[in-house]
Amino acid sequence: MQTETVTLAPFEAHHLDDALALSRAAGWPHRREDWEMIWSLSEGRVALAGDRVVGTALMTPLGDTCSAVNMIIVDESQRGRGLGRQLTTAVIELAGDRECRLTATSDGLPLYEKLGFVATHQIVRHQGFAGGVGAPEKVKWIGPDALPALKALDRAAFGADRGALYDALAKEGPFAVIRNGDNIVAFAATRFFGIGEVVGPVVAENAEQARDLIAFILSGKEGRFVRIDIPEQSGLSSLLEGWGLPHQGGVVAMARGATGGPRTPGVRTFVLASQALG
Incomplete structure (x- = not known):
């Protein structure tokens, strides 16, 4: 044949x-x-x-x-x-x-290693029907005029310029923010995806801010199917499980030609935009 x-x-x-x-x-x-x-x-x-x-x-x-x-x-x-x-x-x-980043299943891992990718950390997927979550008062929705500030925070946390991604995200759904005075210090995005909705990215100074941002967004999604992908080291897994989003598997984050930065100390990515986009 x-x-x-x-x-x-x-x-x-x-x-x-x-x-x-x-x-x-x-x-x-x-x-x-x-x-x-x-x-x-x-x-x-x-x-x-x-x-x-x-x-x-x-x-x-x-x-x-x-x-x-x-x-x-x-x-x-x-x-x-x-x-x-x-x-x-x-x-x-x-x-x-350019540095190349990807996420790999266990099946794909050997191929990517042969192509020069190195595992960096685990990504954990949480998804399910959101339970009742209270909305912290310190978190507010913002408009597209805040995009420059959000892009700068993401660049500091991610170590690269994802401005085009944020222009696209702004068309897909709203952003929630935490301010310190007039300055935005943490934010989260949400949009429709797959059979439900997704929360991410979430960029914050600490886990408390990340928790408040996620809680604020989930407070409007009770009973809806929601997905959240987090770096394992974010420390948010038990919290998300308590909010009705159990651990449903994950992937390995990998990089090829990584430069190690430049990331800015004091701000981190607690939730991914998606497994595809980091």
């Missing part, structure tokens, strides 16, 4: 429906709108068997120094042929000299 020829091509808008079908077959929760947001911020490659999309990979530039490698899927019929490696290598090349 002749092996079907597979070629790589730029990931274009007309590939999105096939990409969505691939992710659904893989058990991912993404809607078309979720794909569109990530794709709009990214460059990518698709694997084509004829006109059929049988693999995807994206590289999301995060300023000039960093990138997120994400949305790597290979159709079940094409697995075991090295296609995942080809797609990942192709989008690493798109990243140029």
